[in-house]
Amino acid sequence: MxxxxxxxxxxxxxxxxxxxxxxxxxxxxxxxxxxxxxxxxxxxxxxxNLSARSLRSGRTNVISLMIPDLRNAYFAELADSVMRAAADKGLSVLIEQFGDRREREIDVLRHPRAQMVDGVLYSVLALDEGDVGLIEEIATPMVLLGERIFNGPKDHVTMQNVEGARAATTHVVDQGRRRIVALGAHPGEVIGSAALRLSGYREALEEAGIAYDEQLVVPVGSWHRRNGADAMREFLARGVPFDAIVAFNDAIALGALRVLQENGLGVPDDVAVIGFDDIDETQYSMPTLSTIDPGRDDIARTAVELLLRRIEGAGAPFTPEEVLVPFQLRTRESTAVPALVR
The missing domain is CATH 1.10.260.40 (lambda repressor-like DNA-binding domains)
Incomplete structure (x- = not known):
């Protein structure tokens, strides 16, 4: 027995x-x-007996991470970072995916499972500041991730999108590049990663005295390798001159990198390429990919700590915190700065 x-x-x-x-x-x-x-x-x-223990304590020691898509390497690596940060606090993590459909995202948010955990880390994708009322309905302690809702009713931990994209663009400008493609735009988007990174790109051009050219802004729907490759092929077919690419995430940068090489363009000799996210694969591509490290581990650790604080103080009034974690520029072979490659 x-x-x-x-x-x-x-x-x-x-x-x-x-x-x-x-x-x-x-x-x-x-x-x-x-x-x-x-x-x-x-x-x-x-x-x-953990079930009986949770009934007595009112705690499950389980939190939920709600993310769009584990096929996106950034979210897969974010999930890994969250699980490690949670384990350090004695917490387990239930992962929920909601894809790119608004209805599915709302369904996951309102599902009873969201009430069966101690707290929720929610990486917002389709909702925006007009959906604050929906977020307020959720009684479970929650910390928001992502770039869709700022200054909302919950704590919010995210990256420096504008500043990171500005640093990436400035980096290739400093290499003498002047015809710089912004790969990954979402036309009409006002908030969200694409809009913020485009803003940083434009700020860097303005600081360098380079005119903004709509011809160099290339839309990409979902930020996956295939979409980056398809967008790059379409752009090359237009014959627009360019000498650098600032990709709004690493996956589409890697897709574009493949297409450039298929078309006989050397990286970085003909075209410098830099991404955003610092996913693990960037260190093993040919050439290795320069990128922005947005502080994924810091995001995970800070979000878990904030969430645990709200769980332990459940019901107590608080002022929501907005936290922007530091980023780092990772210069590698795709932008040819040998002295700084790491």
Whole structure:
């Protein structure tokens, strides 16, 4: 038969309450007593009944991460960062995908599963500031990620999109490039990653005294490799002169890189290419891809810490925090700065 808490209590020579305090990591237990209990648990192979424990405590020690698409390498790596940050706090992570459909995103947000966890990290995609009322409806503690809702009713942790794109564009300008493609635009978008990164691109051009040219702004719908490759082929067919690409994420940069090479264009000799996100693959492409590291691990760690703070203070009034994490420029072979390659 499976060992019980009573068995642990008898073997350790302590009360059941003391065993419970050790299991729940109660701080005011003498170290010698804690060690006896832990040794007894190991000897007996005792496993706490987590379901009963959660009923008593009102906590599941599980949080939810709601993201658009694990096929997007950035979100896959973000999920990994969140899971590691959560594990450091003794939390498990339930991952929910909602794709690119607004209706599906709302369904996932309102699903009963969102009420069965201690808290939610929600990477907003299709909703915007007009949907603040919907976000306010969610009683479960929540931290927002992404670039769709700023200064909303929940804590918000995100990256410096404008500043990062400006740094990427300035970097290729500093290499002497003047005909710079902005790859990944979403025409008509006012908020969101594409709009913010286009803004940073334009700011860098203005600072360098380079005229903004709509011909060099290339739309890409979903930011996947295939879409970046297709957009690059269409752009090359137009015959517009260019000498650099600032891609709004790494996946479309990698797709474009393939097409450039298929068409006999050297990178970086003919065209410098830089991406955004610093996904792992960028270090192994040919050539390795310069990119913006948006601070993914910092985003995950900060978001988990904020969420845990709201969980522990559930019901208490608070002023939502807006956190922009630092970014870094990662210069590699695709922009040919040998002295800075790392």
């Amino acid at each position: 499976a060992a019980t808490m009573h068995d642990v209590s008898r073997l350790a020579g302590v009360s059941i309450k003391t065993v419970s305090n050790v299991i729940n990591d109660y701080p005011y237990v003498r170290e010698e007593t804690r060690r006896r209990v832990l040794d007894a648990i190991a000897t007996l192979g005792y496993t706490p």
